[in-house]
Amino acid sequence: MMLGRTEVAVTALGFGTAPIGNLYRAVPDERAAATVAAAWDAGVRYFDTAPHYGLGLAERRLGEVLAGYPRDEYVVSTKVGRLLVPNPDGVGRTDLDNGFDVPADLRRAWDLTADGIRRSLDESLGRLGLDRVDVALIHDPDESDAPETALTGAYPALRELRAQGVVGAIGIGSKQPAILRRFVEETDLDVIMLAGRYTLLEQPALDDLLPSCQRRGVSVVNVGVFNSGLLATDWPEQDAHYEYDAAPTDLIDRARRIASVCRRHGTALPQAALAFAAAYPSMASVVVGAERPEHMRRNAELFAAPPPAPLWADLVAEGLLRADAPIPSPTAAA
Template sequence: MSPVLGRSAVAVTPLGYGASSIGNLYRKVPDEQATAAVDAAWAAGVRYFDTAPHYGVGLSERRLGRALAGHPRAEFCVSTKVGRLLVDNPDGGSDLDNGFDTEATMRRVWDFTADGVRRSLDASLARLGLDRVDLVLLHDPEESPEPEVALRQAYPALDELRRQGVVGAIGVGSKDPDTLIRFAVETDVDVLMVAGRYTLLEQPALDGVLPAAGRRGVSVLNVGVFNSGLLAVEWPDETRPYEYGTVPEAVLRRAQRIATVCRRHGVTLPQAALAFAGAHPAVASVVVGAARPAHVTRSADWFAAPPPAQLWTELVAEGLLREEAPVPS
């Protein structure tokens, strides 16, 4: 591990593993396959792993904890999230309405109170089988019924846990630029987890989020860099998801134009997407999830093989990439 998060002592690897997929995101994943996916990430040199109670109502945390149990604790970094507290759900049923193909033995309750933060973290530690996590993130505060509670209660609670040494670093994860900027400016978080707002396809975070992070010494964890799957294949088509829904025609055409330029330079679209996602100096880690070991290995191989410089020059010339966006050197 090398990049250090904010002013903390917590270090991450440039490529991280996002464990939402092993929470049965959209489809069931066998236990042994989930373990194999985490093992593949470890074999590829990944030592930063991100999860959340939301992912499969606790399934992701349980599986990640079991998969990491055989590795030395000092050698890896784990982050989880707070804000969605899990409580018993006697009605059961499927959790597919929330995107996870698993039994809903628990249900989510928004809770950004100080007590909710502590209860959520304690429950996460139990599911992970760990005595500590390195990083705790406020999860999508803008989606809760009372977003201000996250700023006025949850953040101070995390700040106190950081001062006590219970957690090493704290932050916020969101796809909303205004939320990310506000936490960067009004708090002393170590990390912004930027979800789908700084990708090869579109870079709205370049306008406010990343400059604010740079000014405040806040590290960025870049997630959702394939735009929910649109950029995860060599040639995107109308069957690929975008923003977890149907891709608009104009967005698809732009993605295909980028893919065409990539082909001219002998690289794949996802390879270019991964390289670009980690090039901004504020980005400490690019976090990518997959449920299949082969897909994990493939992403690591792409990440290790940056495209030629001429690719970025042509994308800028074609109006497909902002000229001021940093590119890999």
């Protein structure tokens, strides 16, 4: 699907690179490369990354693998807003405080100014080994110390880079519907990356944000659709994660109730989660991460096999899904 009114086309299933940036745990180079290759073999041609993921490790690993494929056959998005700068205090330490098992010899520094955006893209291109990225996304500006600069500095810079043909599409990524909607309503961006706010577990983005995207012609890339792992297995465990932390008991119970309905219909919880995440009309791609090739292959297989249609009516009837949420068609992922 094309992003907004641009010529940038993404596959319905995309690959997210946070896990191969050593999210939570170290991933060997060979396994990271095999996981990216597994995504390619499964038909994925859209790859999302960011400097934030492993302090540049994810970008470097992705670029090394994609160097073996024709450049005009895939789309890459990366993020701007955080620069990587030397961190003398991090010598001998890891970045696990930020979720990544990598040496903390660098640190993230917010810079949402026009100059910071251009520098961020240049440095990402160096790590990726590419002469261009297709999509540039402002990364979590709500978490910065000067979020208004995303509108006054970062967005105008990206708009100019798009006009110059340096990038094909521009947008913003966040888990906060309010800031995403503000950008949708006040700017001329092409795409938003929505993190964890339109999933089978919960759909707050359905209230205002997604209708605004549809009205304004803004595409949506849906990420975090397993809610940090809570929906990633057939039966959620008691130690499951949510929002990158321990999942609350009430959400584990809700996820298990959804899983029980899935079982009655002969489908798996992650299969239903992937199908639902793609169903809203503005969804251009569902991006999922993986740290092992077998995990990526399973994700692709589940995505290609939509659950039976009666599942959705039962979820609504049991109060587990909003009645106004668009449901997948039987051929939605085909």
